[in-house]
Amino acid sequence: MELSRRDFLKSSAAAAAFAAAGAAALSPLRPKDAAAAESGITWGKAPCRFCGTGCGVLVGVKNGRIVATKGDPQAPVNRGLNCIKGYFLSKVLYGTDRLTKPLIRKGDTMVEASWDEAMTLIASKFKEAIAKHGPDSVAMYGSGQWTVFEGYAASKLFKGGIGTNNIEPNARLCMASAVTGLMTTFASDEPMGCYDDLDLGDTYFLWGANMAECHPILFSRMIDNRLKNPKVRIIDFATRHTRTSQMADQYVRFAPQTDLALLNAIAHVIIRDKLYDEQFIKEHVVFKRGKENIGYGLEDNFKFADEPKLIGFDEYAAFLKPYTPEYVATISGVPATTIVELAHLYADKKRKVTSLWTMGFNQHTRGTWVNNLVYNVHLLTGKICKPGENPMSLTGQPSACGTTREVGTFTHRLPADMVVTNPEHREKTAKIWGVDPKKIPAKPTYNATEMFRALDRGDIKVVWVQVTNPFQSLPNLSRYRTGARKGDGRFVIVSDIYPTRSTELADVILPSASWVEKEGVFGNAERRTQQWFKLVDAPGEARSDLWQTMELARRLGHGNLFPYKQVEPEMWEEYRKFNEGQGKDLAPYATYATTRGLRWPVVNGKETLWRYAEGHDPYVKQGEGIKFYKNKPDHYKAVIWARPYEPAPEVPDRQYPFWLCTGRVLEHWHTGTMTGRVPELKRAYPAAVCEMHPDDAKLLGVQNLQNVKISSRRGSIVLPVELNGRSKAEKGNIFVAFFDEGKLINELCIDAYCPISGEPDFKKCAVKIEKA
Numbered sequence: 001m002e003l004s005r006r007d008f009l010k011s012s013a014a015a016a017a018f019a020a021a022g023a024a025a026l027s028p029l030r031p032k033d034a035a036a037a038e039s040g041i042t043w044g045k046a047p048c049r050f051c052g053t054g055c056g057v058l059v060g061v062k063n064g065r066i067v068a069t070k071g072d073p074q075a076p077v078n079r080g081l082n083c084i085k086g087y088f089l090s091k092v093l094y095g096t097d098r099l100t101k102p103l104i105r106k107g108d109t110m111v112e113a114s115w116d117e118a119m120t121l122i123a124s125k126f127k128e129a130i131a132k133h134g135p136d137s138v139a140m141y142g143s144g145q146w147t148v149f150e151g152y153a154a155s156k157l158f159k160g161g162i163g164t165n166n167i168e169p170n171a172r173l174c175m176a177s178a179v180t181g182l183m184t185t186f187a188s189d190e191p192m193g194c195y196d197d198l199d200l201g202d203t204y205f206l207w208g209a210n211m212a213e214c215h216p217i218l219f220s221r222m223i224d225n226r227l228k229n230p231k232v233r234i235i236d237f238a239t240r241h242t243r244t245s246q247m248a249d250q251y252v253r254f255a256p257q258t259d260l261a262l263l264n265a266i267a268h269v270i271i272r273d274k275l276y277d278e279q280f281i282k283e284h285v286v287f288k289r290g291k292e293n294i295g296y297g298l299e300d301n302f303k304f305a306d307e308p309k310l311i312g313f314d315e316y317a318a319f320l321k322p323y324t325p326e327y328v329a330t331i332s333g334v335p336a337t338t339i340v341e342l343a344h345l346y347a348d349k350k351r352k353v354t355s356l357w358t359m360g361f362n363q364h365t366r367g368t369w370v371n372n373l374v375y376n377v378h379l380l381t382g383k384i385c386k387p388g389e390n391p392m393s394l395t396g397q398p399s400a401c402g403t404t405r406e407v408g409t410f411t412h413r414l415p416a417d418m419v420v421t422n423p424e425h426r427e428k429t430a431k432i433w434g435v436d437p438k439k440i441p442a443k444p445t446y447n448a449t450e451m452f453r454a455l456d457r458g459d460i461k462v463v464w465v466q467v468t469n470p471f472q473s474l475p476n477l478s479r480y481r482t483g484a485r486k487g488d489g490r491f492v493i494v495s496d497i498y499p500t501r502s503t504e505l506a507d508v509i510l511p512s513a514s515w516v517e518k519e520g521v522f523g524n525a526e527r528r529t530q531q532w533f534k535l536v537d538a539p540g541e542a543r544s545d546l547w548q549t550m551e552l553a554r555r556l557g558h559g560n561l562f563p564y565k566q567v568e569p570e571m572w573e574e575y576r577k578f579n580e581g582q583g584k585d586l587a588p589y590a591t592y593a594t595t596r597g598l599r600w601p602v603v604n605g606k607e608t609l610w611r612y613a614e615g616h617d618p619y620v621k622q623g624e625g626i627k628f629y630k631n632k633p634d635h636y637k638a639v640i641w642a643r644p645y646e647p648a649p650e651v652p653d654r655q656y657p658f659w660l661c662t663g664r665v666l667e668h669w670h671t672g673t674m675t676g677r678v679p680e681l682k683r684a685y686p687a688a689v690c691e692m693h694p695d696d697a698k699l700l701g702v703q704n705l706q707n708v709k710i711s712s713r714r715g716s717i718v719l720p721v722e723l724n725g726r727s728k729a730e731k732g733n734i735f736v737a738f739f740d741e742g743k744l745i746n747e748l749c750i751d752a753y754c755p756i757s758g759e760p761d762f763k764k765c766a767v768k769i770e771k772a
Contacts, residue, residue, distance in 0.1 A: 024663035032279055038068075045072060045520045046532035049515045050669045052144070052395025053077060054524025056596050061517055061535050066090045066516070077195060077528065080557045083216040086670060088678045095677030097499055099511035100540025110509060115541065118508055121550075122464070123555035125149040125491045129461040130162070135527050137443055139166035141461050143467035144175070144397030149530075149568055150466070150545045151403035152415075152575050157549055160433045161558035165411045165420055166444045170468040171404035171450035176759040177362040179405055181371020184756070185379075185433065187640050187675070188583065189405050189417055190409030190631035192611040193354070193390025194526040194599055197470055198222050200388030201352040203345060204234045207259060207374065208360010208763070211725075212243035213666040215358070216392050223247065235342065238360070239661060239763075240691070240735055241728040252342070253730055255402065255445075256659050256764045258332035260366055261645035262339065263373035265328035268320040270380050271342035277382030278348070285379050285625055286634050287316045291640040292714070294651040297364050297753040297760075306757035311642065319642040331645075347381045352388035359663060362393065363763050369643035370755035376640045384638075385613040386624050396670070397527040399567050402523015404632075406584070407575070412444035414676045415578035417630070420444060433561065447758030449474070449751050454484025455490065464493040464552075466545045466674050467512070469638050470669040472501040475760045476714050476751035477744055481505060481655070495545055498673050501741050511547055513538035519568050521592065527608075531592035540591035583611075583619050583630060595686050625670055649752045656712065656766035658696075659733045662745055663762075672739035688740035691724040691729040692769075700769060710734070710766055715747035718772045732765070 041060040048055040056075020060068035069089040073080035096594050102118035103110040114120075118380040129137040135687075140154050146169070158167045185489065192229040198204075198221040211219035226232035236248035237259065254262055264650040270276050290306040297304075297575050311319075325336035346353055361370045375384075383389040395401055408414045418425035421442060430437035446454055452474055474480050484492050484505045492504040497514045510587075517538040521531045550562045565569035572589040579586050585601040591597065598607040603618040611618040613630050620627045628638045652659055667685040668675040675681045688709060702708055704723045709716055719736065727736050736745045 003654065009215075009451050023132060027220040031474070034596060038742075039769065043068060044516070044533065044535045046516050047323070047398060047524070047530040047536070047597070048082070049089060049092065049398060049674070050085050050398055051214055051215065051524045052400050054398065054522065054526070054528055054530060055082060055217055056530070057082065057086060057089060059535055060090070064536055066536055072596065077524070078217045080261070081217060082166070082219065082668060085675060085681065088681055091678045092363040092674040092700060093497070093517065095498055096540055097677075098501065098733050099497055099503075099509065100542055101511060102541070103509040105507045115543070118510060119551055119555060121495055122508055123552060125462050126552070129489070131444065133461055135162050135164035136166055137460060138162065138164065138445075138462045139168075139450060139451055139455075139464070141448070141463060141465045141468065142167065142169045142409055144169055144171040144395070144400030145467040146399060146403045146409070146516070146545065147522065148399065148403050148407055148550065148575065149520065149571050151399075151407045151409045151422070152571060153546055153549045153562065155407060155409050155414075156433055156465070156561055159420070159440050159557060160430070160435045161439075161553060161561050162556065163439050163441060165443065166559065167409055168411055168446065168448045169404035169409045170399075170448065170470065171400040172410065173473060174359060174362060174757055175393070175394050175405065175764075176214070176365060176410070176447075176757040177367025177371055177754050178395075180368040180754075180757040181375065181393070183417070184368060184641065185372055185375045186628050187633070189529050191390065191392045191525070192385050192613075193282060193392050195221065196609055197354045197388050197392070199225050199356040201225070201350075202229060202232045202388070203351045203353045204247070205237065205342075205353065205355045206235065207237045207357040208239070209356055209358040209394065210238070210242040210244045210663070211356065211394070212247060212360075214396070214664050218394065219244065233345070235345070238658075240730055251546070252334055252338060254332045254334050256661070256733070257648045258328070258645065259361070259370055259762070260373060260643070261323060261328045262332050263370065264320055264645060265325050265339050265379060266343040266346060267376055268323045269325060269340050270347050270377070271317050271320060274342070275379045276346065280382035281313065281380065284628065284639045285640050286639050287311045287313060287640050287642065289315075289319070292644055293646065294755045296750070297449070297758070298649065298754055300457065302755070306756060307742040316640060316642050319435045323645075337359055339672060344379055346383075346543040351489065352386070352449045353381070353383045354389060354395060355391040356475070358394045358396065359429070360763060362759060363761055364759070365752050365754055365761045366643070366646060367759050367761075369641070371493065372641040372643050375638070379638055379640050385610055387610060390610070392525070396664075397499055398524070398713045399522035401525055401527070402521065403530060406523055409549065411446060415575065416546050416584050418578070418584045422675050429578075432574060434480060435561075447753070447760065449753055449760055452480040452483065454567070456480060456486070458486070458488055458490065461489045462493070464489045464495070466495045466548075469496070469500045469673055471505050472741055472744060473560060473738065474751070475745060475749035476747055477746040477749070478715050487737060495548055496673070497542070498672065500678065501744070508547055511542035513542050517542070518544040521572070524597070529586060529592060529600060531589070531599035532556060533593070545749060566656065617649060648761070650713075650750050650764070650766050652766045656768045657732070658767050658769055660710070660712065660748060660765050660767045661733065661735045661763045662738045662749060663735065665737045665739065668737065668739035672741060676741070677741070688719060688737050688743045688745065689725070690719040690769075691725060691727055691735040692721050692723060693729045694723045694729045694731070695731055697723055700771070702771060709750065709770045709772045710767050711750040712750070712767045717743055717745060717748060718759050719743060734769070738762075
């Protein structure tokens with residue numbers, strides 16, 4: 001399909017705009033009108049507030065209010081373009097129900113309070129719980145929408161002050177498998193490639209990634225590449241036909257969960273047909289095999305520890321023997337000839353191959369494994385750490401990488417890939433923080449799902465939620481919504497900018513400043529660190545989450561952890577100490593104020609586009625070629641893992657015969673807290689629908705837009721059916737977006753998770769469908 005990058009984005013934006021406003025509402029804007037409209041506007045730079053792409057935007061301020069936003073022409077990520085959500089950024093902070101004052105629960109009513117009253121109450125609840133039940137009875141649940149400063153302060157307070165590892169981000173729900181995939185393969189988080197690969201490659205394998213809707217700017221760069229280079233091919237591996245599938249050169253439908261088998265089959269063909277790069281494997285790879293039949297995290301306090309063992313190339317080849325294209329065709333639905341064809345395409349020495357994936361891989365009960373398996377294919381063929389040839393997991397939040405992963409706001413992590421279980425890492429952290437190393441606990445506590453199970457059981461008494469909406473976004477949602485209001489000493493604090501399905505369960509609601517109402521730093525999916533200054537005041541009494549965290553620290557007697565006079569610059573320079581000399585170096589704070597971001601490691605003022613590669617990465621010396629220098633235990637080599645196909649914990653049967661998959665749509669972001677306040681986006685896609693295949697609807701006697709009742713073993717919901725919409729479900733599958741706060745689809749999802757990463761699977765559970 002011939003479509004340019006700019007045409008693609010224009011068509012996406014126009015479609016949403018026409019749906020929202022209608023053609024009659026559109027009128028031409030003459031040049032003199034545009035000049036008049038911009039009169040008196042002051043422009044500042046910032047990264048977009050939405051996904052992990054990290055688009056640069058220019059923010060127009062007039063009379064202390066954001067009046068316009070536009071794509072930043074100087075931003076390398078998006079080069080002046082925005083997606084439809086980005087074009088409406090000026091409206092996301094100005095919903096009529098913006099939270100502006102602290103609120104405290106009095107019975108069933110939320111009553112306005114002063115900041116002093118609210119923070120005094122919160123501090124007293126923390127002190128009471130810690131005194132009675134110990135530091136592990138309090139918790140912080142944060143977000144990939146935290147700025148680097150906010151995440152760093154929260155981690156420092158909880159791990160270095162309170163003395164608990166009870167801190168988790170919502171990135172556990174979306175990016176944890178990407179982290180463990182990278183750590184187990186390369187011993188370092190974050191990708192080796194960057195977005196330039198979208199411009200420089202010619203073969204793109206998309207795995208469970210509807211990039212046209214969820215990462216439209218990046219998808220547009222691939223489209224632009226294909227327009228310029230007729231050799232470019234885009235292959236879309238997916239379980240539903242989407243806008244991405246429409247524009248791909250090849251759509252490969254596969255049965256849910258069988259991506260594991262497909263990747264092993266591709267590796268099988270590469271070895272069988274001797275398509276692998278023998279020299280690269282000899283110099284840069286070791287082989288390992290871990291535990292199998294590892295469970296699904298369905299039991300409270302589930303524990304798992306892998307036991308990796310070195311194997312040889314021959315043992316790995318023997319492991320792959322059962323994964324013949326013919327066998328895998330029977331379980332995946334992908335023809336054997338297609339598997340062979342795509343294996344040869346992956347290995348073609350004349351082609352530059354990039355693999356891209358999002359939640360289809362990461363939200364998976366074998367998420368770590370499937371990440372390992374796609375790395376296997378790149379390592380077998382030597383197509384890695386080169387311009388245009390890399391695997392990359394794309395992220396969904398603006399600083400899931402920069403804050404949750406790099407700062408280390410997971411229960412088990414510290415900054416710069418360090419972990420709490422390593423005494424040397426705790427020692428280094430304590431030295432930088434100025435605390436006793438014994439203060440930082442040596443054991444992780446709960447992943448995100450287990451954290452809310454602990455709240456439900458009563459093991460956690462106080463939880464503070466910042467910049468996220470867990471009581472809409474968690475799987476098996478009914479359990480955790482009920483658990484939050486069980487009483488018996490449980491106390492829930494929620495900091496947000498609007499009322500949500502989480503604030504309605506809170507004991508205290510704190511009004512937060514957002515985006516350019518405060519100073520901040522985000523880190524995007526290509527390791528690009530981007531800074532912005534405060535451009536407008538937050539409304540009413542709203543304050544930043546950073547201030548809120550530091551104020552609690554002061555009231556708990558840990559104010560000494562934050563001795564800064566100029567908070568953001570001084571905190572940044574402290575945080576940089578963790579990264580120096582670790583292959584994750586960051587520039588001085590002032591540098592980011594004058595750039596559109598830099599990709600780390602930044603050494604001598606120069607950013608790094610491709611990691612581990614001589615001539616690109618300053619940590620790889622001349623003559624070393626490619627060196628996976630973070631993996632010292634394996635002699636600076638990457639790991640190819642023997643990981644088997646194992647079925648999902650819950651599969652369709654006679655009682656529940658359909659697969660349910662959840663996800664996002666173009667117009668809305670996550671739980672719709674911000675996009676739902678933009679009238680144009682709300683009108684364009686007002687409510688969730690149930691995407692269903694027409695043949696399934698016919699068997700059920702259901703017409704388009706007719707209501708159906710969808711039920712799983714955990715809950716039920718009523719939605720209208722959509723047949724032949726922008727995306728098309730395959731037979732036996734349905735899809736529902738999770739942005740609609742009036743229809744909590746996650747009540748149906750199973751809270752099974754990858755035992756290694758702790759990331760839940762929102763893409764696969766069994767449901768039944770009846771006429772409503």
